[in-house]
Amino acid sequence: MLMEPRSGALNSALNFPDLLNVRDLGGYPTTDGAYTRSRSLLRADDLVQLRAAGLRALADYGVRTVLDLRWPQDCETAWTKRRTRE
Numbered sequence: 861m862l863m864e865p866r867s868g869a870l871n872s873a874l875n876f877p878d879l880l881n882v883r884d885l886g887g888y889p890t891t892d893g894a895y896t897r898s899r900s901l902l903r904a905d906d907l908v909q910l911r912a913a914g915l916r917a918l919a920d921y922g923v924r925t926v927l928d929l930r931w932p933q934d935c936e937t938a939w940t941k942r943r944t945r946e
Contacts, residue, residue: 874902874921878914881905 872884882905886898899922907926910918928935 876904876910876914876917876921878909878911879904879907 872886874882874884876882883903884898885901885903886896888896890896902921902923907928
């Protein structure tokens with residue numbers, strides 16, 4: 861049984877404190893004709909920007925695992941910027 865895409869699937873911007881660009885990737889078609897499940901995969905900008913309220917908001921949304929797909933040097937640069945900001 862194929863699931864129909866959720867309404868607004870391709871315009872799924874979310875609002876989390878301290879993040880500028882977070883999207884739910886639910887509703888996109890898969891190669892087998894189904895659709896990705898809503899609230900199962902998010903993509904976001906730099907999570908190192910998050911403070912306590914943003915971390916709580918992600919946890920409340922159901923985020924349990926984070927995969928950082930940046931290059932190692934990009935991660936280090938981001939953490940260095942965060943440390944100098946605090």
